[in-house]
Amino acid sequence: MPHLQIQARALGDPTRHRIFRAIASADGPCDVASLTEQFGLNHNAIRQHLAKLVSADLVQESVAAPSGRGRPRLQYLVAPAAESRWGVTGPYERLSMWLAEALATNETPVELGRRVGREEYRPAGGSAGPIEDLAAQMSHQGFDPTVTGSGDVVEIVLGECPFASAVLVSPDTVCGVHLGLAEGAAEAIGGIEVESLSPRDPRTAHCVLRCRVTSTD
Template structure:
């Protein structure tokens, strides 16, 4: 993990800091084309800024799933090394704030998650399907989702658990919040219902969120 001085130097450039904030605030992983359009810079300039951010452990570079001919595009998300730093709220900070609110509001974990899921929803794109929207919400929360389709029933496999340590201590509470997050997002998205969440060992993740695509009519 890069130290604070390295990260501070990387963010010292104003444009690079704006690129970093765009990735932090993004609804889903961003690629070079998106950032080029947003900042009006050429591809090489954006790539140079991204390389500095990756080297400083502020941003992670991954290969997106293939979508047609040509090379798979690279996409960028906030790195774990940036969590709880530089204005980035880490997953345990989010969880602690939610649970503190629940103590005051006396909500159940699922009720709390539902409210947070509704309030924190960000549209992934005007042309996105309900499943793509749900995947984007789970990605924003740090669950690294992938999709298994079976007709109208869709299983979203969650490759990471951002709350793994907390789940080991209080699985019913934390998994209840997670289920509520998905249900709250589904309420806003429309056209999708959450049927169940099947937890796994949080240290290896791969919990399964089972959803059904419904006809809005």
């Protein structure tokens, strides 16, 4: 079945569609408890709806950072595959809003990206270290990252460029935003620095972030 049809079928249930819209409009990740309270359903019903949304690649599931005793909770964000569909803001809408803000604030593309990277940082949770956390942030932005290498210096290969068409028009501007997004997320994470971004042809992607782990605490 085509991917779009799978997503449409998953959203065909009115309650599930409302849950998806709640996740899409939230300021940060949602969890089962908050959705249960919002919709007045039991935990199992919410989990079943979330499982359908995850299976349809509409929502991403991750483990929240531990907080006290007990099993870490699961949290949910809209998946990159759902962007620009089903009423969800897509990458080009986000980029246009960011650049409009930069015009008003006189920020450079890198400064803009750093600010957005810090503001939109969401902890990866679980036992993720700094490099895994940074890769998770780039995944949330739609870059499809893969970590290569080991030790203090590693590379994150960005398998997708969510702003490919814009890069072809203004590579210095958009790649500057890319670099800033990574640097801002790294600042929010702590224990990792982004040393450089090696751009590639945006149509084939695979730009490379070179990163240095400074602490694993």
